[in-house]
Amino acid sequence: MSAATSTPKNAANATGTLERRRVPVRRRLQRGSAPWLLLAPGLVTLAVLLLWPLVRVLNLSIQDYRLRNLIRGDSNYTGLTNYREILSDPFLWGTVLPNTVGFAIVCVVLTMVVGIVVALFLNSLGTWWRSICTTAIMVAWAVPAITGTYVFVWLFDPLNGLVASTLDQLGIMEAGSWNWFANRWAFYAIATANVVYHGFPFIAVTVLAGLGTVPKELYEAAALDGAGPLSRFRSVTIPGIRPILAVCIILSTIWDFKVFTQIYLMPGGNGTNRDVMNLGVWSYSESFAQGLYGRGSAIAVLLTLLLLVISVIYMRSLMKEDEL
Amino acid sequence: MISRRGVLSAGAAGSAALGLAACSGGSGGSDPTDTEANADKTITLWIMQGTNAKTDEYVDAITKAFKDKTGATLKVEVQPWDGAHDKFVTAMSGGTGPDVAEVGTTWVPEFADAGGLDPLTKDVDEAGIGDGLVQGLVDAGTLDDELYGMPWYAGVRSILADRKILEDAGVTEQPGSWDDLLSMIETLKEKNPDIIPFPVAGGSIFAGMPFVWGAGGDIASESGGTWKATINSTESVEGITWYTDLALKHDASTAAASSWLETDSLAAFQQGKVAMFITGSWVPATIKADDEELFKRLVAFTIPAKDKAVAPSFLGGSLLCRFTETEEPELAFELIKLMSTGEFATQWAKDTNYFPGEQKALDQVVADGDDLTKVFAQQMTEGGTTVPVTPAWGQIEGKKTLSTLFSDVLGGTKPQQAADAAATEMDKIFGG
Numbered sequence: 230m231s232a233a234t235s236t237p238k239n240a241a242n243a244t245g246t247l248e249r250r251r252v253p254v255r256r257r258l259q260r261g262s263a264p265w266l267l268l269a270p271g272l273v274t275l276a277v278l279l280l281w282p283l284v285r286v287l288n289l290s291i292q293d294y295r296l297r298n299l300i301r302g303d304s305n306y307t308g309l310t311n312y313r314e315i316l317s318d319p320f321l322w323g324t325v326l327p328n329t330v331g332f333a334i335v336c337v338v339l340t341m342v343v344g345i346v347v348a349l350f351l352n353s354l355g356t357w358w359r360s361i362c363t364t365a366i367m368v369a370w371a372v373p374a375i376t377g378t379y380v381f382v383w384l385f386d387p388l389n390g391l392v393a394s395t396l397d398q399l400g401i402m403e404a405g406s407w408n409w410f411a412n413r414w415a416f417y418a419i420a421t422a423n424v425v426y427h428g429f430p431f432i433a434v435t436v437l438a439g440l441g442t443v444p445k446e447l448y449e450a451a452a453l454d455g456a457g458p459l460s461r462f463r464s465v466t467i468p469g470i471r472p473i474l475a476v477c478i479i480l481s482t483i484w485d486f487k488v489f490t491q492i493y494l495m496p497g498g499n500g501t502n503r504d505v506m507n508l509g510v511w512s513y514s515e516s517f518a519q520g521l522y523g524r525g526s527a528i529a530v531l532l533t534l535l536l537l538v539i540s541v542i543y544m545r546s547l548m549k550e551d552e553l
Numbered sequence: 554m555i556s557r558r559g560v561l562s563a564g565a566a567g568s569a570a571l572g573l574a575a576c577s578g579g580s581g582g583s584d585p586t587d588t589e590a591n592a593d594k595t596i597t598l599w600i601m602q603g604t605n606a607k608t609d610e611y612v613d614a615i616t617k618a619f620k621d622k623t624g625a626t627l628k629v630e631v632q633p634w635d636g637a638h639d640k641f642v643t644a645m646s647g648g649t650g651p652d653v654a655e656v657g658t659t660w661v662p663e664f665a666d667a668g669g670l671d672p673l674t675k676d677v678d679e680a681g682i683g684d685g686l687v688q689g690l691v692d693a694g695t696l697d698d699e700l701y702g703m704p705w706y707a708g709v710r711s712i713l714a715d716r717k718i719l720e721d722a723g724v725t726e727q728p729g730s731w732d733d734l735l736s737m738i739e740t741l742k743e744k745n746p747d748i749i750p751f752p753v754a755g756g757s758i759f760a761g762m763p764f765v766w767g768a769g770g771d772i773a774s775e776s777g778g779t780w781k782a783t784i785n786s787t788e789s790v791e792g793i794t795w796y797t798d799l800a801l802k803h804d805a806s807t808a809a810a811s812s813w814l815e816t817d818s819l820a821a822f823q824q825g826k827v828a829m830f831i832t833g834s835w836v837p838a839t840i841k842a843d844d845e846e847l848f849k850r851l852v853a854f855t856i857p858a859k860d861k862a863v864a865p866s867f868l869g870g871s872l873l874c875r876f877t878e879t880e881e882p883e884l885a886f887e888l889i890k891l892m893s894t895g896e897f898a899t900q901w902a903k904d905t906n907y908f909p910g911e912q913k914a915l916d917q918v919v920a921d922g923d924d925l926t927k928v929f930a931q932q933m934t935e936g937g938t939t940v941p942v943t944p945a946w947g948q949i950e951g952k953k954t955l956s957t958l959f960s961d962v963l964g965g966t967k968p969q970q971a972a973d974a975a976a977t978e979m980d981k982i983f984g985g
Contacts, residue, residue: 296664296667296947297666297668299645299646299667300667301667387808388807388826389824405809408812410812411808411964496813496814497755497756499953500951500957501812501956501957502812502960502964503957514951514952514953517638517639518951519947519951520642520947
């Protein structure tokens with residue numbers, strides 16, 4: 230492709246600008262439009278699925294848009310009031326944002342570490358055992374978030390759960406004497422376990438695929454030079470799979486920032502326990518539970534902006550060289 | 554998600570407008586009993602899933618009766634409660650809604666105010682079915698002197714207990730006051746330290762509210778068209794304090810219960826870990842289906858007020874509403890009439906263990922019912938009450954203001970402080 234496109238360009242340069250002007254407009258249009266025509270189905274689909282909703286959310290976020298507006302189909306523009314109210318709300322800065330950001334950081338780090346360790350482990354196995362183990366962890370990934378969350382809620386049920394009754398039998402604490410769902414830190418510890426458990430298989434399998442692309446000779450060469458396992462990992466493996474790690478980190482960050490189901494379905498997570506609210510639940514609570522669609526949209530826009538900023542920073546720091 | 558809703562509404566609003574324009578000529582003045590003219594008309598009805606174990610039989614019977622009476626076809630769609638609110642909202646904005654639907658009492662003012670429901674006052678008066686309705690349900694469905702939903706069925710909460718556990722401890726009397734209830738709980742705890750005498754479920758607001766009401770407090774009060782929160786009044790806070798102290802000071806509950814919903818209390822009760830708890834009049838039927846033995850041991854008490862045996866308790870239920878976008882308002886009302894009065898109303902109540910919305914049918918159900926039914930019926934007729942009837946309630950319910958209040962107090966916040974916070978939040982919502 231690159232050879233084909235560069236040839237006429239070089240030819241044009243060689244024979245001067247006059248030559249280039251002689252290409253008929255129609256042919257140039259045809260040539261120019263062909264890629265766009267081929268891209269059109271994809272672009273139209275993307276526009277319908279992503280762009281139009283994005284425009285609608287932006288549009289809603291500058292309105293005081295409630296159930297009655299939705300039903301009557303009228304609009305009610307209020308400028309930046311929603312943004313002003315949200316950004317001046319101490320609840321955002323004191324509870325929602327720290328919960329969202331802190332939880333995401335912990336989850337991304339843990340998911341990446343566990344994912345990479347599991348990938349290295351899988352990589353060291355023979356084909357047979359690797360397939361069995363990969364299948365096993367893929368099951369964890371395939372479990373829907375709702376089901377997985379209920380399993381964790383049951384495990385940690387303060388009265389009857391496996392964890393409580395085990396601790397009870399060990400004589401550490403009496404079952405039902407402490408409600409960890411009511412405590413912000415314990416609540417998020419359980420949510421973290423749930424999210425990491427659900428998130429690491431994807432990372433592990435993706436990194437495993439990446440490990441296969443690192444040339445074996447590099448390891449041999451490094452070993453000959455006297456590099457131990459740790460420095461081989463740091464100097465050979467990491468640079469070899471850096472683009473894949475970057476994609477994994479960006480994806481997990483996005484997933485862990487907008488986590489909703491895993492919080493909403495835990496006891497008190499639906500807005501009853503305000504201490505544990507995150508941006509996703511807050512946006513849902515405002516827009517769907519309370520019918521303040523404008524406000525909920527504004528929160529969603531802020532969440533998107535936050536993710537954009539983080540993604541850009543990642544891209545710049547992780548993709549310094551032309552790796553992608 | 555928000556955006557998807559936006560697209561749906563934008564696209565569907567257009568089609569709804571077209572639909573209305575196309576059909577406006579046909580409606581108005583049509584005779585709902587003209588079976589020939591109605592032969593090719595269809596009415597869509599939404600009812601909620603899980604209320605009636607014999608839903609299929611009921612649907613067959615009502616479809617046939619409606620066809621016989623009006624000639625029109627009835628299409629019944631059974632909707633799950635999960636996400637029902639969202640579904641109604643989408644349907645109302647998109648013009649894809651039913652002609653008639655069962656709507657939970659606390660949602661009616663919100664939907665009516667938003668313009669999704671049709672007033673029924675005139676039709677009800679003309680049909681002469683407006684008298685003898687259960688007042689609590691009428692109140693819940695009335696906004697600005699217009700009735701937006703015909704009472705269909707109702708339920709109320711009282712105390713349900715396991716007679717065996719109570720007899721072992723020697724406490725089987727109906728408590729006549731808070732003091733009686735407390736001494737009952739203390740005896741239960743003393744005789745059987747392993748049992749949870751009376752769980753205080755933080756996420757079950759209608760288990761807590763009878764104590765606020767029973768102390769003379771309330772959620773909010775209206776004067777001159779404006780609502781103001783009274784959840785932080787001296788009486789309300791006294792009720793909140795007394796109720797939560799059962800857990801915090803008297804060891805009546807378990808720490809786990811501070812994030813329990815009513816269903817969690819029920820589960821613990823069915824496992825035999827709980828002696829008595831506050832639950833709905835529809836629950837004995839559920840227990841019967843799961844555990845016949847436990848059902849036989851059930852005994853009910855009215856929730857006591859501070860100094861009498863019956864405290865106000867939330868009377869919830871469903872109203873039958875006609876949606877504004879219906880093309881056949883007369884047929885739609887005919888269906889509402891058929892379902893909410895006479896034989897079909899009584900049948901529904903019997904099948905579901907709810908109380909009918911018509912006083913006459915209610916009296917019949919109580920007369921035929923067992924001891925449990927009589928206790929719940931007493932709570933309903935003497936103490937049935939409702940939440941503030943204002944469109945703002947939907948938002949307060951959505952924001953979980955009251956659940957937050959109860960679970961915060963159970964988590965250690967001072968009752969007055971938590972109540973003040975709840976009041977501030979509510980006043981802000983009342984103010985728009």
